[in-house]
Amino acid sequence: MAATDTALAGLRQMIASGALGPGAKFPPEPELCERLGVSRSSLREAVRSLAALGVIESRHGSGTYVSALDPAEIISRFSLSVQLIPLEGVLQLLEVRRVLEAHATAAAAARQDPDLAPLLDKILEQLEATTDAAEIQRLDAEFHDAICAAGGNPTVTALTAVIRGRGGHYRIFEPGSEFDAIKQTSDRGHRAILAAIAHRDPAAAATAASAHIAQTELWLRALRPEPQPD
Amino acid sequence: MAATDTALAGLRQMIASGALGPGAKFPPEPELCERLGVSRSSLREAVRSLAALGVIESRHGSGTYVSALDPAEIISRFSLSVQLIPLEGVLQLLEVRRVLEAHATAAAAARQDPDLAPLLDKILEQLEATTDAAEIQRLDAEFHDAICAAGGNPTVTALTAVIRGRGGHYRIFEPGSEFDAIKQTSDRGHRAILAAIAHRDPAAAATAASAHIAQTELWLRALRPEPQPD
DNA sequence: TGGTGGGGAGTGGTCTGAGGACTTAGGAGG
């Protein structure tokens, strides 16, 4: 087995076996090198791999630690790779988001948090008042994030946020011929979601959320805009 | 900015800008070092990070390449970190699986693939005939995988497979006092799913799949078994 | 007594240089 793979398997095993739980500190690099039988370079590459996956955290001058192993944090690490996926794959991911967010929106409606509807209304008022693309994206994310968070499953919230972040790179809302029609349709979709939540109607909430995101999918398929780097 | 982060951002930018598309080959390491202004160690750690996320592939003796950037492949990279997530997080992930797999099962029922029902029936016959834990796990995965694949979204298939792989580490089916009852309930759940698919009934299929996975969640919450390393 | 600042040990981050292992393409030989 290759040296880096040996180190990777060894580190993974130390966590999987329960020897090191969430937040635990690894031995210093020289000791790990000796124990795993690899050079420091190879060990560090293995550590980097696990760090990229959100399993390990290296703190300069302090040590190397097992992460909290929280699924939401781990999922958020995938943002980097998701942001590089081409359009065809993004459409598949949007179907995932549509299904999950419909579920989360229904859960939010069922939970009857009295503070949620006023918060969402405040966000929508700002959203409806602006025509700035970046501002639209920020407020849209805030709206959907608040709903998902109210759904009660942080993992679902993280997953939908990662996918939404990718969709945001395709600037549907750039000023153009279709801008007004798209913006109005989007605003109406948000209001429909809020209305369903305010009426404590989970089924209507799921339908409204699903329709809203399906609309985004249709725009992406039709416009096929170029993604914006950075 | 730290050296490794500089290299990471540079590599990422080369892909995001469109300079290197899926499958494209990177320049050799020495040239990348010079262009990005970092040493080979730092460059290699950055490459390892992106490789862990499924964005880059290094082939010994050949070169470094951009991956296919296929969302299903990228999601499968997740498997390593998901397998280390503790029970509490697994339950959150199972909710994701339940929602997605209900959706995929409904889609499979709606698609009316004539080969699907016979295939599933054959798998279930084998599954119902065995009491070996590993065999149960393998056939169960095969059953659900075939359904998700028929759902038509490879990303959903990959995501559910990763989560299912984690659930499999908690051996619900180890021989014990509850074994027979659990096995029978599980078998009945599979049959209900198959019946709904055979009857081309998407709503019933979604309900059956959702109930089947919800049952797994209940077992995990109740039994709280210890995960099996390796 | 309690707070504060500095210093030193511990630890991860980066660079350099060297040699080994693997892949691939192209030419020699059949």
Next chain:
DNA sequence: CCTCCTAAGTCCTCAGACCACTCCCCACCA
């Protein structure tokens, strides 16, 4: 035309050195 082999190209691993950062302890001062 096919096969085998050579050689160039490229990534993989190791070793050693030095730098940067964190944290704890202790002397110092109010």
